[in-house]
Amino acid sequence: MTAPTTRIKVAGSAPYEVLVGAGLLDGLPDTLPGAAQVALVHAPPLSGLVDRLCEVLAAAGRKPLRLEVPDAEHGKSVAVAEQCWAQLGRAGFTRTDAVVGVGGGAVTDLAGFVAACWLRGVRLVQVPTSLLGMVDAAIGGKTGVNTAAGKNLVGAFHPPAAVLCDLATLATLDAEELTGGMAEVVKCGFIADPRILELIEADPAAATDPAGPVLRELVERSVRVKADVVGEDLRESGRRIVLNYGHTLGHAIERHEGYRWRHGHAVSVGLVYAAQLARRRGLLDAATADRHTAVLSSVGLPTRYRADAFDALLPAMRLDKKAQGSTLRFVLLAGLAEPTVVADLSEAELRATYLDVCVPEGEQ
Template identity: 65%
Template sequence: METVIEVPGDRPYDVVVGRDLLAALPRLVAGAAQTAVLYAAPLRAHADRIAALLRDAGIAPLPLEVPDAEAGKTIEVAARCWDELGAARFTRTDAVVAVGGGAVTDLGGFVAACWLRGVPVVHVPTSLLGMVDAAVGGKTGVNTAAGKNLVGAFHPPAGVLCDLSTLDTLPRADLVAGLAEVIKCGFIADPIILERCESGDPTGAHLAELVERAIRVKADVVSGDLRESGRREILNYGHTLAHAIEKVEGYRWRHGDAVSVGLVYAAALAGAAGRLDPASVARHREILTRMGLPVSYRADAFDELLSVMRVDKKARGNKLRFIVLDAIGEPSTLDGPSDDLLRAAYAAVTA
């Protein structure tokens, strides 16, 4: 059973959710003489199957192995990929397929966006985080010394294949980390996600439904705001502190784990500002804890985190800008909160 979710916009595309979906890949890159297949070493066997499938369809595969996880999201790795595309005489009608988690789809999309000012990219996310977040929406990028995802491009994919069968062998810790982005979608737009998480194991019978619900939330938001000039910012709920934690930790923390702490912080900030009721603030910690996600961070790290947050993409001039909730499903912004308020809210994640 497949579910097709359309992402409307100037360059609409479909996100297909189901099992054993690889047979649909060749039609998504139809017209390409060759297709680069970006993957990290742990997914070599999966990438080999994709390469064989493309070869059988008359499309020459160009396998490009990149470092795993955030280590692959650098301008140096992207440059090496571009060198490989140049050596292969990659043209504007050729395509890129990004196979892996969110880091690989971010990198693959960026490589495709920049080569010849844009060639088609198809995402084949193999992690829960990749399926519900990175692969959908057209945001691509790499990390720099200044921070996470500060260099990138908006480049919608030609299609996304979310093959749920790849989650069967995903390490439990990675699966749970991906739930943070799903839960985020519940808080900003779809409370039924929260109810499913509170009523049972979301990695079991409800997993397919939760993936689809989270993708629908993102598809709805990004369809009218590709370049994050307005409503799309709500998808960054919890991410201001999360990105700072990731940088401070040298990207050794899983993104979803950092987002979980960031969600607790954003809720506490809204509560301290008188925007969100205490029960809803507490619900953040309760759900995330129930899922086995972290909800705390080091008490001595605030000053360093604050310095990093000041170069967050949502900042305006010298003012920080946070996505907060006025109620469950009602996101808004909090502009220029005082350092005292930020520090007081941080106490919630040091317990």
């Protein structure tokens, strides 16, 4: 017997629902009342799924428009967004039409940015097909693209009309991609819902089984954490900053690697780094700091990075969105599920703590 669909409300000035379950894709037209045309932004690997969605939309009297973009972070650029806008213009796309992002976090970020800018904002529905997309990127209205200066520095806040997390799509992911999404799940456990950590620790294999009930519970719990935060603070003027736990170093690693590292793998190292910063500060006990490494390692995520990279990573960290002027701010933990923002970290402190997350030189 199939479990019923879980509906999680995201509050705010433009409230919407995140649906979690199986067999949700046939309901896509119901989320787009009044739309004559629907543009589906997707990468090549999801062409088959998009074929099906086009049939569903056409059967409901909607005209589908396929916008195929490069896969992963390579598609998150102003140039690719401009290509999408050109296609919308040729199609005569109006304000009552809608954009649908189908894919992982990079595609949903791009689709949201395309929708936010076209005619100063058209309707958006997200159909995340990766774990990262379901628990993080597709929820909350943050959209954006990468530039030479850094990741997600150009973007807009544009909440979707709905998010459809069809868990059946997770079965198509390779193991590394599924593992990468677990970093954001673990993050939610440390900043807000420790039950997430307990579920992973009890059976890491079950936690990463796309067909099992444990992963579904982890998705639902993570979605609730994010929905609770962004419903209160859409524009990251207050509480929403806690969702960036682990991301200051994580984004710097991504940029340093030319986005060859998956987002979740980089954030995993960033989580361990943030935990060690809090431990060094006396904010966090050693057991909770070390728990980061244990939980992340148990699901196959990296927890260390190159010893020779700090001088390249520091400038990238200073471009972090949480920075204020020349002050670099970090989200740290003052205890389990007690995130706080620390702004007086010295370069010497950052450098010394980096040694705690370095791969030994002989192993690089």
